[in-house]
Amino acid sequence: MLEIITYPNKLLFTRSQEVEKFDENLHKLLDDMYETMISSNGIGLAAIQVAKPLRIFLINLLNDKEEQNKEDLIEFINPVITPIGEGTQVYEEGCLSVPGFFEEVTRYDRIKVDYCDRFGNAKSLEADGLLAVAIQHENDHLNGHLFIEKLSFNGRKKLEKHLKNSKKSKK
Numbered sequence: 001m002l003e004i005i006t007y008p009n010k011l012l013f014t015r016s017q018e019v020e021k022f023d024e025n026l027h028k029l030l031d032d033m034y035e036t037m038i039s040s041n042g043i044g045l046a047a048i049q050v051a052k053p054l055r056i057f058l059i060n061l062l063n064d065k066e067e068q069n070k071e072d073l074i075e076f077i078n079p080v081i082t083p084i085g086e087g088t089q090v091y092e093e094g095c096l097s098v099p100g101f102f103e104e105v106t107r108y109d110r111i112k113v114d115y116c117d118r119f120g121n122a123k124s125l126e127a128d129g130l131l132a133v134a135i136q137h138e139n140d141h142l143n144g145h146l147f148i149e150k151l152s153f154n155g156r157k158k159l160e161k162h163l164k165n166s167k168k169s170k171k
């Protein structure tokens with residue numbers, strides 16, 4: 001298990017670097033990130049959340065039966081996202097680096113992602129719905145951004161209250 005860093009840790013606001021070597025060290029990091037994400041009840045995790053500033057994230061959505069199977073895991077390395085059209089969707093997002101806080105965020109409805117797999121093979125996929133939301137959320141981490149930067153006025157008020165309460169309960 002790796003430690004997941006949480007807001008307001010400064011590392012979360014740094015831009016991650018491209019992966020250059022698709023070697024056993026990368027594979028170990030991907031495997032450790034997967035174990036960390038699953039044991040934290042996550043469906044997405046970026047490398048910066050475990051304090052590794054590399055352009056990597058994982059997504060493992062639940063299937064129709066609400067099961068989270070490793071066969072549905074997608075490892076994105078050096079991803080590049082392109083919106084398809086101008087449609088947007090709103091989804092209530094959460095992040096393992098902002099524990100216990102969930103709020104609506106607006107994102108592109110459909111996207112294309114070009115990325116590499118763990119062996120350095122070029123891949124591409126088109127996504128909509130929850131997968132598109134998750135990819136955009138995780139890709140923001142690679143550029144040092146968190147979903148809480150995209151909140152509405154009321155969402156920000158809700159976050160302030162949440163952060164105050166979490167501070168209190170830590171004391």
Ligand code: Y12
Binds near residue numbers: 042045093094098138
């Ligand atoms: C849609 C929106 C956002 C994403 C990004 C990936 N986010 C997560 O995987 C968030 C997981 C999460 C899990 C939590 O734990 C439980 O619910 C048991 C959680 O709550 C606490 O930590 C207290 C917060 C976030 C993908 C798709």
Ligand code: CO
Binds near residue numbers: 095097138141
């Ligand atoms: Co996140």
